[in-house]
Amino acid sequence: MTQQQALYKYCLRLGDDALIQSYRLSEWCSNAPILEEDLALTNFALDMTGRAQALLGYAGQIDGQGKTDDDLAYKRGERQFYNHLIMELPNGNFATTIARLLFTSTFEFYFYSDLMNSADATLAAIAAKTVKEVKYHMAHATDWTCRLGDGTQESHRHMQSGIDHHWMYTGELFETDEVDAILQDRNIAVDMASIQQRWHQSITQVLKEATLKIPAGEHMQSGSQQGIHTEYLGHILTEMQYLQRAYPEAIW
Amino acid sequence: MELMEKAGKIHEELLKSFEAKIERGDAIEPRDKMPDAYRKHLIRQMSQHAHSEVIGMQPEGNWITRAPSLRAKQILLAKIQDEGGHGLYLYSAAETLGISRAEMIEQLHSGKAKYSNIFNYPSLTWADIGAIGWLVDGAAIVNQVSLQRTSYGPYSRAMVRICKEESFHQRQGYEIMAKMMKGTKDQQEMAQDAMNRWWWPSLMMFGPHDSESPHTGDAVKWKIKRHSNDELRQKFIDKTVQQAEVIGLTIPDKDLKWNESRGCYDHGPINWDEFYRVIGGHGQCNKQRMAHHIKVHNEGAWVREAAEAYRLKKEKQLLHS
Numbered sequence: 073m074t075q076q077q078a079l080y081k082y083c084l085r086l087g088d089d090a091l092i093q094s095y096r097l098s099e100w101c102s103n104a105p106i107l108e109e110d111l112a113l114t115n116f117a118l119d120m121t122g123r124a125q126a127l128l129g130y131a132g133q134i135d136g137q138g139k140t141d142d143d144l145a146y147k148r149g150e151r152q153f154y155n156h157l158i159m160e161l162p163n164g165n166f167a168t169t170i171a172r173l174l175f176t177s178t179f180e181f182y183f184y185s186d187l188m189n190s191a192d193a194t195l196a197a198i199a200a201k202t203v204k205e206v207k208y209h210m211a212h213a214t215d216w217t218c219r220l221g222d223g224t225q226e227s228h229r230h231m232q233s234g235i236d237h238h239w240m241y242t243g244e245l246f247e248t249d250e251v252d253a254i255l256q257d258r259n260i261a262v263d264m265a266s267i268q269q270r271w272h273q274s275i276t277q278v279l280k281e282a283t284l285k286i287p288a289g290e291h292m293q294s295g296s297q298q299g300i301h302t303e304y305l306g307h308i309l310t311e312m313q314y315l316q317r318a319y320p321e322a323i324w
Numbered sequence: 325m326e327l328m329e330k331a332g333k334i335h336e337e338l339l340k341s342f343e344a345k346i347e348r349g350d351a352i353e354p355r356d357k358m359p360d361a362y363r364k365h366l367i368r369q370m371s372q373h374a375h376s377e378v379i380g381m382q383p384e385g386n387w388i389t390r391a392p393s394l395r396a397k398q399i400l401l402a403k404i405q406d407e408g409g410h411g412l413y414l415y416s417a418a419e420t421l422g423i424s425r426a427e428m429i430e431q432l433h434s435g436k437a438k439y440s441n442i443f444n445y446p447s448l449t450w451a452d453i454g455a456i457g458w459l460v461d462g463a464a465i466v467n468q469v470s471l472q473r474t475s476y477g478p479y480s481r482a483m484v485r486i487c488k489e490e491s492f493h494q495r496q497g498y499e500i501m502a503k504m505m506k507g508t509k510d511q512q513e514m515a516q517d518a519m520n521r522w523w524w525p526s527l528m529m530f531g532p533h534d535s536e537s538p539h540t541g542d543a544v545k546w547k548i549k550r551h552s553n554d555e556l557r558q559k560f561i562d563k564t565v566q567q568a569e570v571i572g573l574t575i576p577d578k579d580l581k582w583n584e585s586r587g588c589y590d591h592g593p594i595n596w597d598e599f600y601r602v603i604g605g606h607g608q609c610n611k612q613r614m615a616h617h618i619k620v621h622n623e624g625a626w627v628r629e630a631a632e633a634y635r636l637k638k639e640k641q642l643l644h645s
Contacts, residue, residue, distance in 0.1 A: 091394075098397075101385035101404055102616065105624020107378065107415075111408045114388075118401040125394045142393045166627050222637065223630025230626070315392035315450055322508050324392035324450070324500075 078254040079192070080134045081154065082261060084144070085251075085297065087127030088155035091145055093176060094120035095308055096163055105166055112212060113169070119205040126198050146316035150306050151299040158241035160305045164234065167227065170216045171234030174278065177209035179245045182270045186262040195260065214278050221282025228283065235279065236287050243292025246271075251297075346547050351477035354420035362546055366476050367421050368437070369548065371428040374414035376440035377407045379613050383447035384456060392450060399496050400453060406489045413485065417478040433618050440464075441599070442529050444607030451504055451511075451518035457497015459519075459526040459564065465490045466560045467530065475547040498567060505571045512572075519568070520576045527591070528599045530557040562588050 097117035104110035129141040158176060163169045184206060187199035220231040246268040255261035279286055295301065315324065338357045345352065352358055384404050391397035415425045431437035442460050447453065468490060471483045504515040531537055531553040543549035561580075568575055579592030602610070 095389060098388045098401060101388055101401075102381045103620050105620070105627035107408055107412055109627075110381070111405050111412075114401055114405055114408075118398060118405070121394055121398050121401065125398070128394075142395075145394055146392075166624065219634040220627070220630050223634040224626065226626045227630030227633075311389050314390050319508065319510055322392075322511050324396055324503065324507075 073250055073254060075254055075258065076134060076136075078251045079260065080131055081251050082255055083127050083131035083134060083195075085154040087124050087131055087141075087144070088153050089159050089176075089180075090120040090127060091124035092153070092155040092305070092308060093159040094118075094124060095312055096159065096161075097169075097173075099163055100169070109166070116173075116205075116209050116212075119209070123198065123202055123205070126201075130194050130198070142316070146313045150301060150309060153301065153305060153309070154297055154299060155305075156241070156244050157293055157296045157302055158238060158245070160302060160308060161238070161241065162304060164237070165230055167220050167230035168234040168237060170213055170220065171231065171238050173209060173213040174217050174235075175238055175242050175245075175275070177206050177213050178274050178278075179242075179267070179271050180206040181210045182267045182274075183262060186267060189259075190262070191259040217278055217284070218282045221279070221284045231282065232284050235284055239287040240290050240293050244294050244296060247294060247297060249297060346475055346545075349547075351480060352475050353477045361542060362548075363421050365543060365546070365548060366479065367418060367423050369543075370414055370418040370421070370479055371423070371431065372438050372440070374411050374418060374428065375432050375437060376443065377411035377414065379439040379443045379617065380407055380456075380460075381411075382613055382616060383443055383445070383609070384453060386447050387450060387453050390450070391453075396500075403457065403493050403496060406493065410482075410486050410489070413482050417482045420478050429621065433614070433621070438603075439613075440529065441602050441607070442525050443613060444602050444609045445521070445525050446608050448521075449514050449518060451501065451514040452522070454497050454500030454504065454515065455518040455522040457493050457495075458501055458567075459497070459522045460529070461490050461493040461497060462564060463526045463529045463560050465494060466556050466563075470549075470551045470556060473547075473550050498571075501573065502571045505573060516573060519573050523576050524595065524598075525602075527557055527561070527594055530554070530560070532596065532599070558588055561591055565589055 094117045097113050097120065100110060100113040100117075102110065104113060124145065125141045128144040132139040132141060132144055156176075158172060161172065181203065184199040184202040188196055188203060190196045190199065217231060220227040222228070246264045248264050252261045252264065256263065276286060315322070339359060342352070342356070342358055342362075345356070352362075381404050384400065384407070388397065388400055388404070391400050415428060418428065419425060428437060432439065442463075447456065465487060468483050468487050472480055472487060474480045474483065501515050501519075504511040534552045534554045537553050544552075565575060565580065577592045579590065581590055582588075583590045601607070605611075
C-alpha cells in the first residue's frame with residue numbers, strides 16, 4: 073500500500089464516520105422530546121455533514137480520479153464504506169442516541185485534538201475546525217448522560233441500557249491496521265493507544281458522575297475498516313443515495 | 325354601586341389610554357395594560373404562528389435523509405433549524421402575554437390552537453422542498469414583512485429577526501427550482517409538478533377574501549394586522565409571477581393576466597371549498613401531522629421529567645452545600 077492509498081482510505085474512514093453519524097442524527101428532526109433538542113441534534117448533524125464534505129472532498133483530491141465529495145458520498149456501495157459500526161446503528165430512544173453521542177464525541181474530541189498536529193496540513197486544518205465542534209457535542213452528550221443517568225429511575229434504566237447496547241461497538245474505534253501504520257510513520261495519523269486511554273478515563277468519570285455502570289468484559293464487534301458492516305448500513309445508503317441513483321444524469 | 329362605577333371608569337380610562345397609544349403608533353409592551361380581547365387575539369395569532377413553524381418542520385424533515393447532495397443537505401438542515409428557532413422565539417414572545425409553552429402545546433393537541441393549513445399538504449418529491457422554500461416561505465414573508473410593524477412590541481421585534489432568515493429560505497427554495505429547470509427533462513417535470521401542486525395552497529395561506537375574513541375588524545383597529553388578506557395575496561402574486569417566468573415555470577392559472585389599469589395581475593378563482601375542507605381537518609396530512617406531534621411529545625415525557633428531577637436534585641444539593 074502506498075502512502076497515497078493509505079491517506080485516501082484514512083480520509084474515507086473519517087469522512088464516512090461524519091457522513092453516517094450525521095445521517096442518523098438528522099433523523100431526529102421533528103422527533104426529539106423537546107424543541108431545543110431537535111435543534112441541537114440536527115445542528116450536530118449539520119456540523120458533521122460539513123466535516124464529511126471537507127474530508128470526502130480531500131479524499132477525492134488524493135485519489136486524483138476526479139471524484140467529488142458527492143460522488144464519494146452518493147455513488148459508493150455498502151462494501152466501499154468505512155465508517156465505524158457504531159455510527160450506523162439505529163437511533164433507538166433519546167437515551168440510546170445520547171449514549172452513542174457520548175462515546176463517539178469523546179472519541180472524536182481526543183482524536184481530532186491529536187490530529188491537529190498532523191504533518192498533513194489539510195487534515196490538521198480540518199481537525200482544528202472539528203475540535204471546536206465536537207467539544208460542544210461532547211459537552212452536550214455529557215450533560216444529558218448525567219441528567220438521564222441521575223434523573224428518574226426510568227431515565228436511569230434507559231441510559232444504562234443505551235450504554236450497554238453500544239459498548240460492544242466501542243472497541244472498534246481504536247483498531248489500527250496497515251493504513252494507520254503507514255501514516256503514523258510519517259506523522260500524519262494519530263496514535264490510537266494514547267487516545268483509547270484518555271477516552272476510557274473520561275468515559276469512566278462521566279459514567280460515575282451519572283451513577284451509571286461501565287459494562288464489563290464483553291466481546292467487541294469489528295469489521296467496518298474492511299467494509300464489513302451491520303445490516304443497517306444498506307438501508308441508510310438506499311435512502312441517502314436514492315435521487316443520485318435514480319437520476320444519474322441530474323445535477324442537483 | 326359606587327365601587328362598581330369607579331371600577332368601570334378606571335377600565336374606560338385604561339382602554340382610552342391603550343387606544344391612544346395604538347393611535348400614536350407606539351408599541352404595546354408586556355407590562356402595559358391591554359384589553360383582554362387584544363391579549364386573546366395575540367395569543368391566538370402568535371401561538372398559531374409558532375405552531376406553524378414547528379409543524380412545518382415535518383414536511384421538510386421528510387426530505388433531509390434523501391437530500392441529493394451534501395450541500396443541499398446542509399442548506400436544508402440549516403433552514404429547518406431556523407424554522408424551529410422561529411418557533412422557539414415566537415413561543416417565548418407569546419409567553420410574555422401570560423401563557424406557557426406547555427399550555428400552547430396542549431391547545432395545539434386539543435385542536436383549540438391551529439397551525440398553518442399549508443402543512444397539511446404532503447411533500448412528495450425533492451422539488452417540493454424547492455416549492456416550499458420559494459412559494460410557502462415566499463408567501464409567509466409577505467405576511468411577516470407586514471407584521472414587522474404590528475402593534476405588540478415582542479411580536480414585531482420577533483418578526484424583524486425572522487424576516488431576515490425567511491428571505492434566505494426563499495432564495496434557497498428558488499435556487500432548487502432554478503437548478504431543476506436547468507437540468508434534465510425529469511427534473512423539469514418534477515419542478516413543474518411541484519409548482520402545480522403548491523401554487524394554489526400558497527395563495528390560500530393569506531386566508532379568505534377580505535369580505536369573508538372573521539378576524540380582520542379588531543385586528544386592524546388595534547394595528548395587529550396592517551394589511552388585508554387580499555392586499556398581501558396580491559403582493560405575493562405580483563412578485564412571484566415574474567420569478568416563475570425567469571426560470572421557465574408556468575403558473576397553473578389560465579386566468580392569470582396582467583391588468584394594465586390596476587397595475588397588477590388578475591388571477592382566477594381560488595377553490596375555497598378545498599380551503600375549508602383542509603382547514604376542517606380533511607387535508608391529506610392533518611391527522612398525520614398532529615398524530616406525529618402528539619406521539620413525539622408523549623414519548624419524550626420521561627426525558628423532560630428526568631431533566632426536571634435532575635435540576636431539582638442539583639438545586640437541593642447546592643442549598644445543602
